[in-house]
Amino acid sequence: MLRSLYWVGSALGAQRLPPGALRALQLQRLRRMIAHCQQSVPFYGALWAKTGVGAADLRTLEDLARFPIPDRRALEEEPERLVARPHLGLYRAGAGHIRRSGGSSGGPQLEVHADAASWARLDGFYFRALRAVGYDPRVSMAYFWGAPLPRRGLARAGLMMKVGVPAHLDEESQLLILEQNPGIWWYYHPTSLFPLAKRFGERLRATSPRGVISHAELLPRSMRAAIEATLGVPVYDQYGTSEFNRMAWECPARRGYHIDADSVILEVLGDDDRPVAPGETGRAVVTGLINQMMPLIRYELGDLVVASDRRCECGRTLPMIEGIEGRAADVVTLPGGGRRTPRELLEPYGGLDGLEQYRIVFEGPAEARFEFASSREEVASLERAIRDAFEASCPGVALSLRRVDALEKAPTGKRRMVSLADGVAGGASASRFVE
Ligand SMILES: [Zn+2]
Incomplete structure (x- = not known):
């Protein structure tokens, strides 16, 4: 003490x-x-x-x-x-x-x-x-x-x-x-x-x-x-x-x-x-x-x-x-050549009405899945808002939506918010990033 x-x-x-x-x-x-x-x-x-x-x-x-x-x-x-x-x-x-x-x-x-x-x-x-x-x-x-x-x-x-x-x-x-x-x-x-x-x-x-x-x-x-x-x-x-x-x-x-x-x-x-x-x-x-x-x-x-x-x-x-x-390792290069850091990827969604949890999974360089949780029954307008925001943020990337009850947590309480399939990482090597 x-x-x-x-x-x-x-x-x-x-x-x-x-x-x-x-x-x-x-x-x-x-x-x-x-x-x-x-x-x-x-x-x-x-x-x-x-x-x-x-x-x-x-x-x-x-x-x-x-x-x-x-x-x-x-x-x-x-x-x-x-x-x-x-x-x-x-x-x-x-x-x-x-x-x-x-x-x-x-x-x-x-x-x-x-x-x-x-x-x-x-x-x-x-x-x-x-x-x-x-x-x-x-x-x-x-x-x-x-x-x-x-x-x-x-x-x-x-x-x-x-x-x-x-x-x-x-x-x-x-x-x-x-x-x-x-x-x-x-x-x-x-x-x-x-x-x-x-x-x-x-x-x-x-x-x-x-x-x-x-x-x-x-x-x-x-x-x-x-x-x-x-x-x-x-x-x-x-x-x-x-x-x-x-x-x-x-x-x-x-x-x-x-x-x-x-x-x-x-x-x-x-x-x-x-x-x-x-x-x-x-x-x-x-x-x-x-x-x-x-x-x-x-x-x-x-x-x-x-x-x-x-x-x-x-x-x-x-x-x-x-x-x-x-x-x-979670930096993404878009099909048009721009890059997005994880913070930039996640930024467009925090204010969306009814969105309670979300994660973006890049399955390929031009293919992503948006996983989200909402306690609302009706999520059609939320889904539209997610699609619009994603298209503006990541043009050229095809998006699928998946609604889940909850995103899983690690025992530490952490949740992955951005996840990249092998080979999708943005840089020539993940640890080498320059603007
Ligand atoms: Zn200060």
């Missing part, structure tokens, strides 16, 4: 450091991490020796670009080589904090293990983003999640208490839990919050959430607008992954996401592995500065994000990204 509080204080202080001081802090943490990896992590020791780079080459933050971006398959196939030698016993005992990644397309999942000391530090970053949007740690948080909730340090002191909303529940059952706990904060997946808002508008609004945070999945603007229109409170989106925990988040200004730059270095790279210009979309390549047990250096996340050089009006100096576009 004291350790967590210390790191909360550290994280709160870092968000308003002068930019030079923040970069100095990043460089100090990066140097320590690179030296640690070179000395203690077999995978990086071998890779960097082969490439001819090492800790001595790291004089500025820009020097990180001299280190290779590992092939994700290589990491997924031999995860134990990513574990720092001092933590190998803990790793083999399965005693660390374990999170599973989605895996690159075709690769196995990567289990990321963290030691207790590193995990406690991540609590600080977690709290910072909540505090930024006005979260009061004495108020409970409805927490939509697939696993039972461990009691973390602060909860033992009655702070940041959670009300579990098990991810496997259907919308009606989730609603009952929220109704029994009015006036609290919500921490929710967009693909589960959206159907609640669209189907149970009045009842959901009557639960009067104090504030709403979305995370874990892509949040198209139209879905956000629909949720906010129902609830009458803003939705603050956060960007995280199982590999690094939370990495970026919206402040009250909601004009882009502040990066947890004292926890991760998030590079936004183009096809040539160089940074893209502000406003352009690129691949998210991330280096963790905290996890000592299983470090990830220049890790290809497989996500597309939009670079930014914005200085936020809120005064926080943490650097920003403009937005999140979804998985690179």
Whole structure:
């Protein structure tokens, strides 16, 4: 608990450091991490020796670009080589904090293990983003999640208490839990919050959430607008992954996401592995500065994000990204040559009346199936609206519609909203995307 509080204080202080001081802090943490990896992590020791780079080459933050971006398959196939030698016993005992990644397309999942000391530090970053949007740690948080909730340090002191909303529940059952706990904060997946808002508008609004945070999945603007229109409170989106925990988040200004730059270095790279210009979309390549047990250096996340050089009006100096576009592997090239990121594919539908869940499945380059759920009996006009919106968004792609009772969820509560059959991926290779 004291350790967590210390790191909360550290994280709160870092968000308003002068930019030079923040970069100095990043460089100090990066140097320590690179030296640690070179000395203690077999995978990086071998890779960097082969490439001819090492800790001595790291004089500025820009020097990180001299280190290779590992092939994700290589990491997924031999995860134990990513574990720092001092933590190998803990790793083999399965005693660390374990999170599973989605895996690159075709690769196995990567289990990321963290030691207790590193995990406690991540609590600080977690709290910072909540505090930024006005979260009061004495108020409970409805927490939509697939696993039972461990009691973390602060909860033992009655702070940041959670009300579990098990991810496997259907919308009606989730609603009952929220109704029994009015006036609290919500921490929710967009693909589960959206159907609640669209189907149970009045009842959901009557639960009067104090504030709403979305995370874990892509949040198209139209879905956000629909949720906010129902609830009458803003939705603050956060960007995280199982590999690094939370990495970026919206402040009250909601004009882009502040990066947890004292926890991760998030590079936004183009096809040539160089940074893209502000406003352009690129691949998210991330280096963790905290996890000592299983470090990830220049890790290809497989996500597309939009670079930014914005200085936020809120005064926080943490650097920003403009937005999140979804998985690179789900980018679609249209028959006419245009490309659509997952966010662009999903955008036209959030506001359609009666649409409660949806997913777009590309069965071929010019053939898609739109799966949707609606509690309305009559959906003819909804179907017409879907067809019109799809034709405007993806000209030249033949569309079939399939109504379902509900779209399935993974045990984590996630729903795939865009799905591509093999061979339909937009780029020459999925991880290589430039605008
Ligand atoms: Zn801000």
